[in-house]
Amino acid sequence: MAAFVEIQRLTKVFAPRNGGAAVAALEGVDLAVAEGEFVCLVGPSGCGKSTLLNVVAGLEPPSAGDVRVNGRRISGAGADRGMVFQEAALFPWLNVIQNIEFPLRRLGVPRAERRARALHFLHMVHLSKFAGAYVHELSGGMRQRVAIARALAMDPKILLMDEPFAALDAQTRDILHEELQQIWQETRKTILFVTHNVREAAYLADRVAIFSAHPGTIKRVLPINYPHPRDKESLLIARAANVILEELKDEVEKAIRRQLGEEWQRPADRVSRSARLDLGRGI
Ligand SMILES: Nc1ncnc2c1ncn2[C@@H]1O[C@H](COP(=O)(O)OP(=O)(O)O)[C@@H](O)[C@H]1O
Ligand SMILES: [Mg+2]
Incomplete structure (x- = not known):
């Protein structure tokens, strides 16, 4: 399938604010999305998901690289x-x-x-x-x-959705998931959907792009080969969600370590260390 949305070597650096350092939000992101495809973007917070959507929307200019829709380089926002x-x-x-x-x-x-x-x-x-x-x-x-x-x-030809259901309760979210699937099938839109909810991504997406942070890049693109409409309770969705979660865990831990420093350890490491201490005391 020919790419409908083509993101090539996209880099976005935000200029320094209040004497701070420049922020490299995205670096060399490549992603090709077919017409009518549903792609979810997942990644730790601050990895540039919203920035990517904003650049595709034309609300932010790229620092380097470009975004093409239907073969045309975008310049600013558009009704498409x-x-x-x-x-x-x-x-x-x-x-x-x-x-x-x-x-x-x-x-x-x-x-x-x-x-x-x-x-x-x-x-x-x-x-x-x-x-x-x-x-x-x-x-x-x-x-x-x-x-x-x-x-x-x-x-629009393309729907850009930035964590649209993140603030909703779980039951409402479940219903909207089903409805969005139906709307997508009826309208045949191309959808780029940002979420940090791995089950949401596994349930909705044809492909899930998993980000790593600082600067944001796409670490892996995972296809979910399971026909729509899907059964949310299926084992396949649960397995796909687990794969995404494992990829994300590393990234989230790296992000926490970056924020809190080397002092931070995973809870599991902490448990095993205190167990070692206990052994040292002869318990
Ligand atoms: N307008 C802006 N000016 C400066 N820095 C920004 C701006 N928007 C986002 N950032 C920074 O870019 C990085 C990516 O942000 P964002 O795209 O919002 O991440 P996400 O949506 O994945 O949580 C973060 O470090 C954020 O602080
Ligand atoms: Mg965001």
Whole structure:
């Protein structure tokens, strides 16, 4: 399959702030994503996942390398890429349908079409009855549904999702996982989805890109060859989640050691050391 999104040798360095050092967030990241593919990005916090998504969205310029969509180098944000964040970022003074219509209005989509599109996607996320509700009346899960409908209403080719379900309770998250799978199959979007939840990644993704940190690079890309729609309870998903977790553990430990210094040890090492001490005392 030809790559639809092509990330090549992407490097992102943030300029120093307040006299600090420059931050190398990404270094030489290569990733090719096929049209209609669902790719999850996992990695320890601070490894550059959000930065990668922001660069692909065109919200941050790359320091080196480039991002191509459908063969064209991106320059800035575009309606072909829609974004969903952890916090829904809805306007509290607009109701649900107005929130969904807002970006369409800025694109100059005529009023009647705006309404029709907004209603279509509201229906898709099962919020038709809440078109007139305001943000403070909605639960966290409902807000994310609105954010998803808002992104879809722009009819982007690519959906960029940055830990969209991380703040939700487990039950709501489970339901949204199933619905997102369904939406993805119905709309055939290409999805780049950031998460630190390994089961989420194993369940949703065609491929999981596992990051290492400082500077962020892709350590391994793991294909999950299991047809959709999937059974979350299947052994295959559990196994895939374990593989991802093992890859991640090393990275997370390295990150903790970097923060806390060499003094830090894994709990298992600590236990065995105290056991050795006990033996030394003759117990
Ligand atoms: N706008 C910014 N200015 C300076 N440094 C930033 C900025 N955004 C992110 N960073 C730094 O880049 C690194 C990667 O951040 P981020 O992409 O948010 O990681 P992740 O999403 O994987 O947790 C971190 O060290 C972070 O502090
Ligand atoms: Mg992030």
